Amino acid sequence: MDQTAAIRTVLDHCRTVAVVGLSPKPHRDSYQVARYMQAHGWRIVPVNPNASGEILGEQVYPSLSEAAKHERIELVNCFRNSADIPPIVDEAIAIGAQAVWMQLGVEHAAAADKARAAGLAVVQNRCLKIDHAARTRA
Numbered sequence: 001m002d003q004t005a006a007i008r009t010v011l012d013h014c015r016t017v018a019v020v021g022l023s024p025k026p027h028r029d030s031y032q033v034a035r036y037m038q039a040h041g042w043r044i045v046p047v048n049p050n051a052s053g054e055i056l057g058e059q060v061y062p063s064l065s066e067a068a069k070h071e072r073i074e075l076v077n078c079f080r081n082s083a084d085i086p087p088i089v090d091e092a093i094a095i096g097a098q099a100v101w102m103q104l105g106v107e108h109a110a111a112a113d114k115a116r117a118a119g120l121a122v123v124q125n126r127c128l129k130i131d132h133a134a135r136t137r138a
């Protein structure tokens with residue numbers, strides 16, 4: 001599946017998104033994107049081992065695996081450095097996610113190939129908020 005098809009798949013079929021690296025700080029991109037998606041009816045599942053309590057009114061989990069014990073994760077949205085992506089993809093595959101989305105500036109070819117081979121839709125170096133907003137306006 002090419003990236004255009006993957007974007008379409010995510011926007012058409014995913015509504016519960018684990019945001020890996022979601023910051024509790026409102027000025028951070030991860031917070032802005034998650035808040036936007038939440039405002040558009042998506043369920044946000046914060047994943048951040050360095051945060052606790054709630055972000056955007058949702059329980060924070062230390063890992064995808066822990067989040068998946070409580071929530072059905074459809075999309076894994078990555079706000080992490082490219083080098084951190086392989087273990088996130090491994091967890092996304094293990095929990096049965098449908099897709100992995102790497103935000104602007106985040107790419108990892110080998111991890112993307114592994115995710116695709118496991119049947120996940122993969123988007124790299126794109127912003128979920130920007131692509132959603134563009135599609136909503138179209």
